[in-house]
Amino acid sequence: MANVKPHPESSPPGESLQEQEALLVRECIRLMGRSLEPDRVIREMLHLLSELLGLNRGRVVMPEPEGGMLAIRHAYGLTRAEIERGRYALGEGVTGRVMSTGETVIVQDIDSEPAYLGRAVSRASLPAETVSFIALPLEVEGRVAGVLGVHRLRNRPRPLASDMAILRTIATLISQVLQVNRLVAERTARLEDENRRLRQALAQSHNTPAMHGIVGRSPLLARALRQLEQVAGSDASVLLLGESGTGKELFAQALHRMSGRAARPFIKVNCAAIPDTLFEAELFGHEKGAFTGAVQARQGRFEQADGGTLFLDEIGDLPLNLQVKLLRVLQEHVIERVGGRREIAVDVRIVAATHHDLQQLVAAGRFRADLFYRLNVIPIQLPALRERAEDIKHLVRHFLDQLNLAHRRKVALLPEAMASLVAYPWPGNIRQLYNVLERVVLLAEAERIDDAAVEYALVTEAQGQPVEVLTRSLAKPQAAPARSAAGSASAIRDWRPVAATEGGEIQAALQAANGNKSRAAQALGLTLRQLNYRISKLNLG
Structure with missing residues (x-):
């Protein structure tokens, strides 16, 4: 045996197949969410294949930048010498064949297959029993970018079909990692001047609270913005996660403006606002006479967004029957209108958003796992407003400027009024903050707003909230400051319902x-x- 310690080639007794696969996929997705660095992410995926499912000695073989030879780029369970020996010409051996044809190859017994070269891992390093080798293509934008290969004991409790299904899923995830990194690298090399301007904008962000139309300086917001900028140049799908009112549409618009698609359309679809019966026609369009009332052909949102960005808000509310069709569009980049028979090519970048936990929806059977993997290439978590309280003052000033201009007012907040806004937990996030400030501006009887006016606006805004939320949020623990021209102390009582x-x-x-x-x-x-x-x-x- 080689001086590595591969996982036993059989599944642990008593552990269900579903639990193993669910854990594997969950951990792989978590890896992708933490880092876009392929060396780390792909190696850990191969590690998980070995540790959890016993699919050992995983390797990803890719063409070298110069010369075209295939070489092992990422591996787990192989020694340095084995990795260096793993070089193949296009079409040579099992790996070279998969690279040239794009077809999966299953070698049931490596001892009886002449095309299996055993170049990287010698037969003596493998178990004495019958060993299989599986090689799958890694496809990026319709072309084979590499090959995923693993060893597998032929006689083991897990059926081959189950192993193939999970390997295809992992191959898809690895392909997405490769795609994101390749596109980011190409854009970096091709648009050096643009990146220099972006770095200048980043440097200026330390002096101004607004960037790409998004206001704030908190570390959580800055991290989300950095992730947004990192992937803006690629066409990879982005999934924006966060509570309602955290600014997901604003982030999607910023991503569009930073991308190479900025001159093309940005189209928004609110999946929670469209009746199920109209969903397909809304997304894919319809031909004349496709249904009652279809007096003329109409483009759907995908065609309207061609060349640009399609923002699918509240994607968790997309009906299951439409999820299948959306998955096909993501995979094949073609649509069919309702009532139509021809395929229409579309070039659209998908940005999806949800306040739901999509993994829970997948577990409940309300969201397709394969669509989730496609959308979850780049997940970006948007912080709730209560998690970035230091940004509230910047947001208040920003919104007051907008509202004063829109309503022709000159309203300003006294310090105690600002303190009341900062102390409030904002369950409705930025959207609620804007609504409260608009109410303050419209109802203001003077240009200087005190905390009582803010309190009144908060109470009237939040009538639908539980009483205990308001009591905890608005009660003042200290006595009110001195009031009136005479300077007498005011016995203003704490807020109560x-x-x-x-x-x-x-x-x-x-x-x-x-x-x-x-x-x-x-x-x-x-x-x-x-x-x-x-x-x-x-x-x-």
């Missing part, structure tokens, strides 16, 4: 103050806005 029993107390205070709301509010320990809000809620007006 409106209770029906307050009606009598409010009416009595108004009567005692002869209808003067300001004096009634002061007597009740409320701001004028808080009092007006309660009068409105309790129908006391």
